[in-house]
Amino acid sequence: MIDQLSPSPDSKEYNFYFGPAHAGSGNFGVKLIIEGEKVVRARSDPGYLHRGFEKLMEYRMPLQNAVLSDRICILESLNWNLIHAEAVDELMNIEVPERARYIRVIMAELSRIQSHIIWFGVFSKATGFDTGFKVAFGYRDYILDLFEMITGGRVYPAGYICPGGVRRDLPENAPDRIRKVLNKMDEMIDLEQLENSTLHSRTKGIGVLKLEDAIRLGATGPVIRGSGMRTDVRKDDPYEVYDRFDFDVPVRKEGDAYARYQIGIEELRESVKIIKQALKDLPDGDAIAPEFKKPRLNAKIPEGEVYIRNEISRGEAGMYMVSDGGTNPYRVKIRGPSFLHMIPVLEYLFKGVQIADVPAIYWSLNICPADLDR
């Protein structure tokens, strides 16, 4: 039965659109049917940001696709660059040099830290902890200055992680500046836990997701770690050089919004640990495979297919690429974690809650509308 989108007659229910052009919900709309102060049913309404990436990528070469891939979700652009570069590397059998692998891990972890900082900032603001918003966006600026020095742009890295390696080598003073920024991150985590009572009372016990439901609805990443399952693609199925580093995977059993918030803070600490270890072991050498130093037009991709899974900050991302021997891919399918979190999980969690809990649950799932619509 399709969900009834209109209130039933002879009842006190009414429509409420938590809408797409609204500052409280990002670029995504949810239709709620409310009775009094309680939500009875919810139905997601995606499609506001549909740009057709899967079709656009069929008409461009892999290097041009790398520039396109950071717009899949701009808030964690380098992680999406990485998954696209890994898919093309495996199809074309390219051997990526060691130094390039370490630089890729450093940039991906910096992008994950930056994405979690945005998550805290917006989550704190939605639940009333306004100082947290200002602290978070102030400290995010240090990471944007690092991106400007290394890749040439503050928010759009323009395919920095490309098939074959990385587009430019790190500048001379980069490792020292990265270490200074990491010290500032440690300072920020202590400030972010400064005032806990508002956040605590608005999120403890709200939006509980049990483990069987999480598996049945397809949740991945921090959402399923908050419900008790210890899983992380970087540990279970390591890619790049993640198997050489020593880091923990934080897990909680309660499954409510406060547990997911705490997991976010602990993951930020683990990312700082990974970058410190990578900077210590950074080897010398080339930053890109020798045959890709100058961009190549009309390089053919051999026939084949590949499915790559990565762990981005919102969950598990997947990319399936098929090639039939031409210069462009034949079909690209992108699996975003928010596709599952925003439609089945959200509609399940919104049944029977009060209106005041709607922002707390919505932002605790760490969703990105761009990832859903692609």
Add this chain to the structure above:
Amino acid sequence: MDMGLIPTLFKNFFSKPMTVSFPDESIPIPNGYRGEHQYDIDKCISCGLCSRICPNRAIEMVEAPEALKDDYPKRYPKIDIGKCCFCGLCQDICPTNALTLGKNVFLSTFDSSTVIKYPITKKEE
């Protein structure tokens, strides 16, 4: 953190402000930033590679205006700043480094005729 009012006032009075007064001074932009294009026509060999690699088709090879056709017989790139995404692939592929990206970021304008950059303008001799 727990200082009183007078010591805090004193400390902030003598330290440097966090902001800069914009049109007179600005925050320095590092080298390697991807800003507006700079084109040197004497180094260009008209290979057309920049036009073929642009992901948004922002570069088109055009001929010189009539009066200057003797000095510049071949085709040269015309760049549409409105379509450009400033990715820098044209800079990486140019074999003679004729096309580079500089540091100018102040490109907003009310005049739509400045959005398309021609390689040769009539004023050049």
Add this chain to the structure above:
Amino acid sequence: MASKVESILKKIDSRFDVEVKVKRDNEAWLSIDNENLIDICGSLKDKGFVHLSAISVVDWIKEGKYEVIYHLWSYKDKMLLNLKTRIDREKPAIDSVIPIWDSNAQIHEREMHELFGLKFRGNPDLAPLFLEDWNGPPTFRKDFDWRKYVRENYYDKNNEREAAYYD
């Protein structure tokens, strides 16, 4: 270890007609027949493949077939299996896997129905997901000429800057 993948594959192999390609020590690609889909998926879920990562569809227009691929992950054994099956392109229809993987499968099938026109028998909710008021053919098929559609409906001949995109 190749033995781990092969030991799981041996348990399915004997009953059904399966073609196997092993890629790394924890990844394998299987090609199966359309009719055995529900039985094989049910037996794989009992062996620990509880997570359906994605359902993808590829349109092979020259051979006249759609290829449907199910990507499965097992948390217990840490293994990735990809099941491929082919169906006819003119009237595409396949059984839904909702009885096995519940809401996770339902949303993936809804998206593939909208983009490729593929009917899933047994899916209760196949309403459009992204497009609103769309009357044309399903948009990701290779015989839908989107350039012609855009040129007829949206090309503004008076604007000289748009010419580069439509030629």
